[in-house]
Amino acid sequence: MYKDSDILYVNISSLHKIAKYSGKEGAVPKVNKLGSDVWNRLKEKTKSKVKEIAFDLIKLYATRKAQQGFAHAPDNYLQTELEASFIYEDTPDQSKATADVKKDMESSSPMDRLVCGDVGFGKTEVAIRAAFKTCVDGKQAAVLVPTTILAFQHYKTFKERLKDFPVTVDYLNRFKSAKQKKETLQKLAEGKIDIIIGTHGLLGKETVFKDLGLLVVDEEQKFGVAHKEKIKTLRSTVDCLTLTATPIPRTLQFSLMGARDLSIINTPPPNRQPIQTEVMVYNEDQIRDAIYFETERGGQVFFIYNRIAGLAEMASILKGLCPDLSIGYAHGQMEGHELEERILDFIDRRYDVLVCTNIVESGVDIPSVNTIIVNNAHQFGLSDLHQLRGRVGRSNKKAFCYLLAPPLSTLPNDSRKRLQTLEQHSDLGSGFQIAMRDLDIRGAGNLLGGEQSGFMAEIGFEMYQKILNEAIRELKRSDFKELFKEEIAKQDDFVQDCTIDTDLEILIPDDYVSSITERLSLYQRLDSCETEEELVEIHHEIADRFGPIPKPVEDLFVTVRCRKLAIELGFEKMSLKDQTLRCFFINRPDSPYFESTTFHSILSYLQTETRQAHLKQTGRLFLLVVNEVNGMETVHRFLSSLNNWVQKKR
Incomplete structure (x- = not known):
């Protein structure tokens, strides 16, 4: 559908070119007139902007x-x-x-790896092993x-x-x-x-x-820009490992590839149970029941109250509700030794309930705490709530949140959507879906820097991804040719x-397949298949879901295979009509493709191996x-057979 209700029909073999628009939830995409060049101009404008951002990333890399x-x-x-x-x-x-x-540490170029794993999935252990490895070689780890x-x-x-x-x-x-x-x-x-x-403090001058x-x-997402810049200067020569539990959607992986490699820890440790999450109105009876349920099975409770001013009062309200329990409170503005004592006392089970601000948010690991109550949860962001729940x-x-x-x-x-998201995604390893949902709710704003959040709303997230990948590809082949020599040689994808x-x-x-959305999804999945x-x-x-596969669908599978081969061989378009197959080469006579071994191998195949094919030129095609x-x-x-011949000649 275009502006003024114009309709454009799309050939089935081009269905993979259609992408879903995902900008900020509730934002209506702007529709252009059919035949106008507004969309192409917008894409070009985005590409030139994105190139500037990607240029810095690749330069760092x-x-x-x-x-x-x-x-x-x-x-x-x-x-x-160990x-x-x-x-x-x-x-x-x-x-x-x-x-x-x-493997990264044993190679001679500095490592820069990001390990994404949900809360409590054992990222710290990976860090301990890496730190120990560096110590064994007589170096220090920070x-x-x-x-x-x-x-x-x-x-x-x-x-x-x-x-x-x-x-x-x-x-320190x-x-x-x-x-x-x-x-x-x-x-x-x-x-x-x-x-x-x-x-x-480790980043200070005196260290x-x-x-x-x-x-x-x-x-890493918790550090400010200035700190990150400081980390970057350290990073260019030292092996660097980054851990995060609020994962980035898989598609961003390559955009960040400009700077780093990615490992994802998706499997939960055995015997873990999902956390039961409930959204409810502040009700003292329910709070009392939740606290007693936990302490009677020998556990402890976190009560998150994110205002320092009212912490002591909140603690005394809870004391009134549960007079026989010991209740402590802690926040980030306490004196260092006092805060340390409170936390240690809680770990040593001197308190049953700890009322605190979200200072416990990242990484605090106390296995005996299995209930967390977050007051005014609507004032927190999604990743904060996910972290707190972790x-x-x-x-x-079994734990409760x-x-x-x-x-x-x-x-x-x-706020309502955030709370509902958490309630829906409470299975193990759901951090990934939560991050994706976060994208939907907020709109995929700032991926690489502050400059490009405007385009996101106009062209949608998937299109932005495509443009970003193209920009990085072009840069690799122009300004950074030398650096990516090996990679380019490996993928002559003209x-x-x-x-x-x-x-x-x-x-x-x-x-x-009667459902139209199901059909569309199958077409898209077929297209995104990388391997046989x-x-x-x-x-x-x-076959399992819909029964014996009819001929048109079998042909569809063959077509997908043909498309993959055609791309490898360097054909931009193929048409099969009246039992004649026409394969069109790249439409630019000055393309390096015509100098490549692939093209020369195709010529030698036509001369020596087959009689049913020949080359033809019509105008510039x-x-x-x-x-x-x-x-x-x-x-x-x-x-x-043509592709096998080309591979043999390489």
């Missing part, structure tokens, strides 16, 4: 690739010993992430965390895990007096501390490392897409004509 880092030695017996002493069994994703990290409590928590975790090994772990945060800090910094500069854990080998950044349910007990908010009908749209035009019936018939295995899998699934082609199967056979 380029300097890092060009620099020589330290190549760590392969694992020795100490590393094996991994064997882990009391849980590694989940498959965890082992893969660990292997990826080690772990940078956003909050004071988390620094202390990590210190305890690292210390406990590494107690039987010859490494010294220390921490405001729990320490100035004198203790000075001592720690001096030891660090002398190389007497192997692993240092700290808040952003000097003797020989830093690895920087681990936990919850503070409970860290053992094999109660979000207290005014009646949903009185809330603004966004053609991005191939349209197929035929007079045969190639489609999913209405009487086979995926195609076979979808083939089985369709250069094409390959094949006669006596009576169906898609024949097309596939011809393209396969």
